[in-house]
Amino acid sequence: MKNILFMVTKSQNGGAQKWTKEQIEICSNNFNCFLATDEDGWLSQNVQVQDKFLNKLIYRRLSFSYLLLLNKFIKYNNINLIIASSANAGIYSRLIKLFNEKIKVIYVSHGWSSIYNGGKLAFLYTFIERQLSKISDSILCISKKDFQNAKDIIKINDNKLKWITNKIYPIKNREILKKQDEKIKLLTVARLEIPKRVDLLIEATKDLNDVELHIVGDGSQRNYLESIKHKNVIFYGEIDGFNDFKNYDIFALISDSEGLPLSALEAMSSKLPIILSDVGGCFELIDENGILVKNNIDEIKNAIINTISNNNKFSEKSLKLFNNSYNLELNRNSYINYYKDISND
Structure with a gap:
């Protein structure tokens, strides 16, 4: 060999x-x-x-x-x-x-x-x-x-x-039965470094009282991000081999630059709708399974609201697109x- x-x-x-x-x-x-x-x-x-x-x-x-x-x-x-x-x-x-x-x-x-x-x-x-x-x-x-x-x-x-x-x-994880009274759990998995724009996600969810933002990752921006967080933001730090996507409702990755993000593919394989910045190859991952956004707070906020409304449809499309092209x-x-x-x- x-x-x-x-x-x-x-x-x-x-x-x-x-x-x-x-x-x-x-x-x-x-x-x-x-x-x-x-x-x-x-x-x-x-x-x-x-x-x-x-x-x-x-x-x-x-x-x-x-x-x-x-x-x-x-x-x-x-x-x-x-x-x-x-x-x-x-x-x-x-x-x-x-x-x-x-x-x-x-x-x-x-x-x-x-x-x-x-x-x-x-x-x-x-x-x-x-x-x-x-x-x-x-x-x-x-x-x-x-x-x-x-x-x-x-x-x-x-x-x-x-x-x-x-x-x-594909991510191998168990199905989670969500309680009706739980808040919508929005997940991002990213290094807390430039060019990731977790700050925009924090600002976009500030007035969305029914949405919790869960942040997996660590880096030099963490202290700053924690200084601007609101009550519905939860930091977990870096989790090696994180694959617990099924505990969440929506995945978002906001960034100034990307290639084709693996964390978004992992979310798709776990049947999550995705919200991505319109940079690099991210547009290739969106086909009726989520929303592409420009990096401004209002557009991200509206995308979260629209994704919640279309959660079931986007969820099914995410898994189908993953299996067709990215498995x-x-x-x-x-x-x-x-x-x-x-x-x-």
Whole structure:
């Protein structure tokens, strides 16, 4: 079997880490899987791999020491293919080809941060990404929007691009019988960091007395968010492997930038209506199962009210759309065949 190294900068729980975990799970019968990340954290503790390369030097944008150590690990384990799922991992994985031209590299775009978060330097970051794409064997886009941006804005050659829409395992959880007198439970699962806009959700639910906002996640914005909360806001902090979606009525993710959010897919697999910001590939997840919003308080508030009114319809549509397009159990071969094609090229 071929040997695959999955790379992601941080091992802490997050979208790219969940994606990497499930990719390792579906690949384990067809490849020998390895992991490179920063330290022993959520990801490294929740995967079964042949070996791990843990080193915090991956935080640096360009560390020659890290590059040499990574190359040593790759040679020792006879790695054939690297699949990189974060910006720093993407840089190092492709620079490795300067040492070993036979190794294949796939860079996974979980939303083009060079476009969404580049600010005044966006032109420089997109230029760097375009140059790195030339030494990539393939670039995997997880949404149609990212695929189009790769072609139209970053100007990556079509023959380097692959589009496989994000897919996850469905959440396995029990049905909850909701009491009639309970408040509507609105759930968001997000890192409490910029660019997530949990503050807008808090403000939008301030006057909705029948709605409780439940926030799962932690980060540097938590103190600020707790300072503006109202009585119907509940913070849980970070919950590793959170999958208790069935206890809630509606899922919302408000953000200034996204790729195609895994937490929204998890909510859909649990039959929840969803409210998403109209950014990145989020529009691909809405088809009569929820509402897209601009990031302003009134629009979010109205979306919550409308979703409550259409809860049953949106709920059924969410599960149907998930099973048709985003269920990894039903579509694992789309990834496995792709990895085989690249590694055997």
